[in-house]
Amino acid sequence: xxxxxxxxxxxxxxxxxIIGRVIRSVGVLNSPKSFPNAQADVDAFMIDAxxxxxxxxxxxxxxxxxxxxxIVIHLKMTGQLVYRGDQVFGAGHPNESLIGELPDRSxxxxxxxxxxxxxxxxxxxxxxxxxxxxxxxxxxxxxMKKVGPExxxxxxxxxxxxxxxxxxxxxxxxxxxxxxxxxxxxxxxYADESLWGAKISPKRKVADVTTEEFEDLYRELRYVxxxxxxxxxSTDKNYVDVEGKRGSYMDFARVFRRENLxxxxxxxxxxxxxxxxxxxxxxxxxxK
DNA sequence: CACTTGACCTGTCCGC
DNA sequence: TGCGGACAGGTCAAGT
Numbered sequence: 001x002x003x004x005x006x007x008x009x010x011x012x013x014x015x016x017x018i019i020g021r022v023i024r025s026v027g028v029l030n031s032p033k034s035f036p037n038a039q040a041d042v043d044a045f046m047i048d049a050x051x052x053x054x055x056x057x058x059x060x061x062x063x064x065x066x067x068x069x070x071i072v073i074h075l076k077m078t079g080q081l082v083y084r085g086d087q088v089f090g091a092g093h094p095n096e097s098l099i100g101e102l103p104d105r106s107x108x109x110x111x112x113x114x115x116x117x118x119x120x121x122x123x124x125x126x127x128x129x130x131x132x133x134x135x136x137x138x139x140x141x142x143x144m145k146k147v148g149p150e151x152x153x154x155x156x157x158x159x160x161x162x163x164x165x166x167x168x169x170x171x172x173x174x175x176x177x178x179x180x181x182x183x184x185x186x187x188x189x190y191a192d193e194s195l196w197g198a199k200i201s202p203k204r205k206v207a208d209v210t211t212e213e214f215e216d217l218y219r220e221l222r223y224v225x226x227x228x229x230x231x232x233x234s235t236d237k238n239y240v241d242v243e244g245k246r247g248s249y250m251d252f253a254r255v256f257r258r259e260n261l262x263x264x265x266x267x268x269x270x271x272x273x274x275x276x277x278x279x280x281x282x283x284x285x286x287x288k
Numbered sequence: 289c290a291c292t293t294g295a296c297c298t299g300t301c302c303g304c
Numbered sequence: 305t306g307c308g309g310a311c312a313g314g315t316c317a318a319g320t
Contacts, residue, residue, distance in 0.1 A: 002313065059314075076314050078298080106298085125297045127314065143315085171291060180315080187313055236313060277293075279311075
């Protein structure tokens with residue numbers, strides 16, 4: 001589920017809530033594959049370690065420890081990271097948590113801190129994972145070696161964006177946008193949203209997209225992702241932030257999950273098709 | 289190499 | 305209600 005804006009929202013929440021805390025215990029429930037490290041590594045490099053930084057690269061979270069080890073986390077489709085301190089707000093409260101008592105049946109990993117607060121990794125579909133590796137090894141993970149540039153970095157230019165697609169000239173623009181080695185962090189929601197913003201059909205061959213259209217797509221992708229971060233991400237089904245709260249970008253979406261509704265730009269009916277192996281939302285009137 | 293498809297899992301929703 | 309099938313925000317490992 002979570003794409004760059006959702007993972008960034010989680011990162012910011014973790015940064016305010018767990019930096020400086022010290023780990024007392026680590027528990028793995030229901031799914032050893034969610035956290036494959038040996039118990040000896042956990043004992044040696046997690047227990048008594050202090051959280052010193054929370055970073056993000058593409059859709060991957062990096063929690064740096066004082067032991068010079070890093071907890072690497074990928075939420076994939078249904079992963080959640082929920083922090084629990086003293087207070088949990090119920091229905092009706094502005095900080096209401098959508099997540100009930102923890103651990104629950106989708107909890108895979110629990111981290112307990114010395115102050116009796118907890119961080120829970122929940123993952124219904126078990127695609128996500130948590131790994132503990134030396135901090136210095138993070139850049140050497142296969143994923144890190146091949147992943148493309150961060151699209152929201154201030155020095156990332158429109159020209160660089162266009163050049164990243166040259167290798168994928170023969171495929172369609174949506175498949176290329178979803179390719180993490182082209183640009184980091186784009187998933188199905190923001191691919192559809194940015195293509196709509198740039199008035200480009202997801203079916204277009206990359207080679208046929210003009211320089212001007214790449215400039216539009218670059219601008220629209222940065223616009224929708226920055227807006228989504230401002231709105232705390234998109235909650236379609238599972239996604240919540242570290243306090244268990246939903247994100248509100250879906251209230252602002254123009255095409256995603258808006259099939260059979262009117263295009264906000266031209267009024268034509270938005271359609272949903274299967275494209276690039278994914279559900280794809282298009283206004284066929286304005287996207288050419 | 290570039291490209292496409294299926295697999296990994298569980299849960300939910302929709303049509304019969 | 306029950307049942308089968310399609311589908312869900314992401315990546316990999318296989319095919320061609």
